[in-house]
Amino acid sequence: MHQRAFPDTDCDRRAYEAAATVCDPEIPVLTIADLGVLRDVSVDEDGKVLAVITPTYSGCPAMSMIAVEVEAALLKAGFPDVCVKTVLSPAWTTDWMTETGKRKLRDYGIAPPVGKAGRGVLFGIDDVPCPRCGSSDTERVSEFGSTACKAFYRCQSCAEPFDYFKCI
Amino acid sequence: MRDPVVEYSLRLADNCVILGQRLSEWCGHGPTLEEDIALSNIALDLIGQARMLYAYAAEREGEDRDEDQLAFLRDCREFRNILLVEQPNGDFGRTIMRQLLFSAFMHPFWQAMTGSRDETLAAIAAKAEKEMAYHLRHSAEWVIRLGDGTDESHRRCRNALEELWDYTGELFETDAIENALIGNGVAVDPASLREQWQKTVENVLAQATLTCPADGYMQTGGRQGLHSEHLGHILSEMQFLQRAYPGGTW
Numbered sequence: 001m002h003q004r005a006f007p008d009t010d011c012d013r014r015a016y017e018a019a020a021t022v023c024d025p026e027i028p029v030l031t032i033a034d035l036g037v038l039r040d041v042s043v044d045e046d047g048k049v050l051a052v053i054t055p056t057y058s059g060c061p062a063m064s065m066i067a068v069e070v071e072a073a074l075l076k077a078g079f080p081d082v083c084v085k086t087v088l089s090p091a092w093t094t095d096w097m098t099e100t101g102k103r104k105l106r107d108y109g110i111a112p113p114v115g116k117a118g119r120g121v122l123f124g125i126d127d128v129p130c131p132r133c134g135s136s137d138t139e140r141v142s143e144f145g146s147t148a149c150k151a152f153y154r155c156q157s158c159a160e161p162f163d164y165f166k167c168i
Numbered sequence: 169m170r171d172p173v174v175e176y177s178l179r180l181a182d183n184c185v186i187l188g189q190r191l192s193e194w195c196g197h198g199p200t201l202e203e204d205i206a207l208s209n210i211a212l213d214l215i216g217q218a219r220m221l222y223a224y225a226a227e228r229e230g231e232d233r234d235e236d237q238l239a240f241l242r243d244c245r246e247f248r249n250i251l252l253v254e255q256p257n258g259d260f261g262r263t264i265m266r267q268l269l270f271s272a273f274m275h276p277f278w279q280a281m282t283g284s285r286d287e288t289l290a291a292i293a294a295k296a297e298k299e300m301a302y303h304l305r306h307s308a309e310w311v312i313r314l315g316d317g318t319d320e321s322h323r324r325c326r327n328a329l330e331e332l333w334d335y336t337g338e339l340f341e342t343d344a345i346e347n348a349l350i351g352n353g354v355a356v357d358p359a360s361l362r363e364q365w366q367k368t369v370e371n372v373l374a375q376a377t378l379t380c381p382a383d384g385y386m387q388t389g390g391r392q393g394l395h396s397e398h399l400g401h402i403l404s405e406m407q408f409l410q411r412a413y414p415g416g417t418w
Binding site: 055057058059060061088089090091092093117141142143144145146147148152166168 | 202203205206209210211212213214215216217219220287288290291292294295296298299302305306309
């Protein structure tokens, strides 16, 4: 499991909920819990909090910001002793993004990942519906959009350009 | 003797950081805004992969060096990257051809490394292979578009391919250190990836109306620290700040 289904105790729950309020600095409508970046939050008997996060991409510049904000959110929630740990394995995948997260992305104008991450994407073109008008008549302009996690598309129906959050 | 896993991690990290630095030279100079951004994003992925590998090498080395010192305070002869990644960008066609030759190898390489007996290298590989799939798709689509484009774009891609081909032999080289790691399941034997690499490259080149050059003399030396003149110039730019202001941090 990449994250626990529910925290073990009230204290864990309170810490988890505090950490889960942190948003992705590059996509401010998504919390790190929506993204699946927040893997676990636990409080030991001395009150020390361990928050575990995972990077989306190797070079994602948002990660250090997220770590700082998780620490700040936990301090603010009354946990004075906080450790934020970054783990790599298992590798983060867009499959961990919640349905709420996908809906929020679409409402924000970014097409959410289509289908499941996995093999077979090499050399194929993904069919991505336009997040504005819903048309499936879209084309990819560039494999890389404003960040590494997004591709840049254009809708042929409403003529609007949009970002697509790639499956990974 | 140095821990072979440290040496292996440094070789992989150096490949990533040098190519990442090369690609970032395009930032602000890309042929279109989208490509400027794409090359910068690919550079960012590679530098991120290098950071994880340097951090692991530093941790295992246990000599109080950190990832920054490994990247910014080693000299030319200590770098272990292959010569392909330090070759100058040239025009966009040459950059994208170099990217195809490299990512067509690195994608199956990282896939295979997910089975490494070294847990950290396997974890880094699981992250990197997903990124590399997009790098490969990006460069392959461009090589096809340019090779099968105008006479001018075809000619430039063909020249780039012929010049860069001599540097591909090094992708498949191993030495005693690497052979020992292959033997105990930490490293992947690059020879086992050759067929897949060749197939990918030939498939893309065929669609690009380009012909795979015959294997002739192959350049080598990067893993022994014997580099082309270009590496010194990259390092002088990349390492300037840390050399001018020793110990400087953000």
